[in-house]
Amino acid sequence: MTLRNEQKYRSWVEVDLxxxxxxxxxxxxxxxxxVDFMQTVKADAYGHGAIEISLAALREGARMLGVANxxxxxxxxxxxxEAPIVILGPSTLSEIPDVIKYNLTPSVSDAAFARALEEQLERSSRTLSVHVEVDTGMGRGGTMHSEAIDLIGHIKTMRHLTLEGIFSHFASSETMTAYNDQQWLLFxxxxxxxxxxxxSIPVAHMDNSGAILNYPDQKLQMARPGIMTYGIYPSSDTQNKAVLKPVMSFKTTIVxxxxxxxxxxxxxxxTYITRNKTRVATIPVGYGDGYPFILSNRGEALIRGRRAPVIGRVSMDMCxxxxxxxxDCTVGDEVVLLGRQQNEYISANEIAAKAQTxxxxxxxxxxxxxxxxxxQKxxxxAVEPRLRRIFVPGEEKSIARIDNIIRHCFQTRTRNEELGDAIYYEMFETLFGKEDRQLELRSCFRYDITISQLPDTAEPRRRSDAYFQLRTHVEYKKTIRSDIFMIGCASDREQLDALIEDEHCEYRWILGGDDLVIxxxxxxxxxRIDGEDIxxxxxxxxxxxYEVWCGSDTLKPKINQEVKIEIEILTKKAKRNRTFPVYLLYSANLKNVRAESFFAGRHPRAAISASRGKSINIKISHEEWVFPTSGVIFIWDV
Structure with missing residues (x-):
């Protein structure tokens, strides 16, 4: 029997995007x-796979994502x-460094946490958006309603905290009660x-799935749907108030x-004794896979469109x-534990009722x-392997595991272990140096480098004959993390490496020439940033x-947002050094300009078009990317 692609696995979860x-x-x-909406993706998007669900939600216009920690x-x-990610609950003090490093939006429930966050932000010269959580009757996270004004006033005095949002949580929105009305009135x-x-606080949010369905007239700037996005009604009372489609199925096969x-x-x-001659199928799913033990002798599965009862105890790995x-069922047949098969359907609510949860x-x-x-369709x-779901960022064993996977990929691609290792080590040395380095995503790059003769009036004849004048205009888009930047110029490779290590160094240059002074x-x-001179x-x-530091208080509102950066530099280039590895606008007196390209990344070669005597253009689409070491070397005759 030919198995479907998914049946390569002992069991699998299908997520219908x-x-x-x-x-x-x-x-x-x-x-x-x-009204905007925040997609709630905590607990691995309720088990559906947080990464793919988040991407799908963002494509549909989600303004923010909500997580638990x-x-x-x-x-x-x-x-x-890169979308805003809000932590929907109190964070621990030990989480603050990661909250800052990864630009997460914490919720603030007390002044002590706000002060600790402010202190660490001040040390790193960063600002961070926060949401204040208000307890209007949930009795869980959040500052007490009566203390909210004082906490908000305290946060407003902190220079490194931006009060972006305020929210509360209904205790029982799945049913319409007077208590819900009381919470709404308080908030x-x-x-x-x-x-x-x-x-002024830009974003207020309180409506979860139950409130969206039961209280359609109570609207704030943003809603916060959770369970209903996955096709589950919060209660039987809400089933006639929306048309929802189940997203998750859980399947396995008969072994x-x-x-x-x-x-x-x-x-x-x-616990089960056969009453007659009985045909029994074993499936490789148990309570270790999350199938509840309480469904022993009471659960059901679907095989060939018919219900088959669970008999005996649910074991750790089998039932x-x-x-x-x-x-007519046979080994290899698909078994549905949650979801539809032909005309039969087992819902999450049905399983929950039998499992008393x-x-x-x-x-x-x-x-x-x-x-x-x-x-899809x-x-x-996409298939999200289990390895990806258990990866722990920053954890030593996880990093080593990922490194080994990357190395193995190179070995497989080159069909040569030694060559694969050589490429692996060269790539990591080039990108990260001898220690881990955080790479930044920059897009929409453009380099314009104009080469001209040095003006005779500005330079002695000897220098004019030895050097070209270079005017470099570079522009790109990136998410900025600070309102202060440094543009650096090094005279040797050691200085250049030192500049690269500074997170504030926005652009680096190395100036070569025996008599050049940086x-x-x-x-x-x-x-310039977004057209504003800095x-x-x-x-x-x-x-x-040589370090040139630029900055402006007007950039503070743009921190953690994507901006367009433009930098223009005037410098010199020795004529005897006949190469330049960038996008080049060259004058007519340069002879026989040739382009030698070398690209590696998502696209093997960039599109290169040349206009003789005027320009050479390099272009890749917005969906593609290349490693920083990719590019084009231009060679000319003097």
């Missing part, structure tokens, strides 16, 4: 076009997600009081079929099904050891070269 998208569109219809936020950050009253006091005579004990402690009434726990627990298979869009022959003509604060010679 089309249904997830449909649910988000239904939610957007309910909340209206003027710093580790969950870090997992999204290292996966390339909306607090917002009115803040407004009267002249305190063994045996027939037992009457009176045979099945499983540990023989057994009575398939006597399904005589709630659907939230069912979704979070099922498939702990299973990969997530993401489906009925086809596999503080004289290197000039920063212009530094003044030079200080220019000085240091042990690592």
């Amino acid at each position: 089309d249904n997830f998208t449909a649910n988000l569109r239904e939610i957007k219809r309910l909340i209206g076009g003027t 710093a580790d969950e936020g870090i997992q999204l950050r290292i996966s390339g997600i 909306s009253g607090l917002l009115a009081q803040l407004q009267q006091s002249g305190i 063994l079929i045996k027939e037992f005579p009457k009176g045979y004990g099945i499983g540990y402690n023989r 057994t099904l009575d398939v006597t009434h399904i005589p 709630i659907s939230y726990e069912v979704l979070c627990a099922l498939g702990k050891r299973a990969p997530r298979v993401f489906l 009925g086809k596999t869009d 503080e004289r022959d290197f000039t920063v003509e212009k530094m 003044p030079i604060i200080e220019a000085k010679k240091t042990g690592r070269g």
Whole structure:
């Protein structure tokens, strides 16, 4: 029997991204076009796979993502997600360094945490957005409603905290109660009081899934849907208030079929004794996979569109099904523990009722050891292996594991272990140096380098004959982390390496030439961010070269946002050094200019177009990327 692709696994969770998208569109219809939404992806997106779910939600317009702790936020950050990530609960003091490092948005429930956060931000010259959580009756996280004004006033005095949001949480929004009304009145009253006091907080959010369905007229700037995005109604009372589609299925296969005579004990402690001759199928799923032990002798599965009862105890790694009434089933057949098969359907709520729990726990627990298979238009869009889901950023064993995977990839690609290792070590030395270095994502690069003769009036004839004048204009987009920048010029490789290590160094240059002086022959003509000229604060010679520091208080609101950076530099280039490894605008008196390209990354070669005597253009699309060591070397004759 030919197995489907997913059946390579002992068990797997299918996540239907089309249904997830449909649910988000239904939610957007309910909340209206003027209300934003935060996608709640805590607990690995309720077991669905936080990374892929986050990406799908952001494509549908999610303004923010909500997680439970710093580790969950870090997992999204290292996966390339740059959207705001809010930690929906109190953080520990030990999490603060990671909250700052990965630009997460913590919720603040007390002044002590706010002070600790402010102190560490001040030491790192960073600012960070925060949301204040207010306890209006949940009795869990958040500052007490009566103390919220004082806490907010305290936070407003802190220079490194930006008060971006305020939120509360309903205790029982899945049913319509007077207590919900009381909570809403407390929170909306607090917002009115803040407004009267002249305190503006851009984002307020309180509506979770139950509130979106039960209280459609209570709208703030943002809603915070959770369980309903995954196709589960918060309660039976809300089922007629929206059209939701289930997103998760949990599947496995039959690994063994045996027939037992009457009176045979099945499983540990023989809790099930066959009453007649019984055909029993074993599946490789147990409570170690999140299938509840309490479903022993009471759970059901779907095989060939029919229900098969669980008989005997659910073991750690296996359980057994009575398939006597399904005589045509065989080893390798698909088994559905959650989801649809033909005309039958087992819902999370059905499992929860039998397991005496709630659907939230069912979704979070099922498939702990299973990969997530993401489906779009009925086809596999992505498979998230278990390794990716258990990766712990910054943890030594995880880093070593990832390093070994990368090295193995190079060895496999080159079909040569020695060559693969050589490329691996060269790449890491080039990108990270001898120690780990945080790389930054920059996009929409453009280099314009204009070469011209040095003016005779400005330089002695000897220098004019030996050097060209270079005017370099570089522009790109990136997310800035500070309101102060440094542009550095080194006279040798050692100084250049020292500049690279400074996180404030925005652009680096190395000036070659026996009689060139970096503080004289290197000039920063212009530094602009989003079209605004940024003044030079200080220019000085240091042990690592010549440093030009720029900054402005007007940049503070732009911190942690993507901006367009433009830098213009005037310097010199020795004529005898006949290469220049950048985008080049060259004058007509340069002879026989040739381009030699070397690219590595998502696209093997960039598109290069040349206009003889004028310019050479290098272009890659926005979806592609290259390693920093990629580029084009231009060679000319003098």
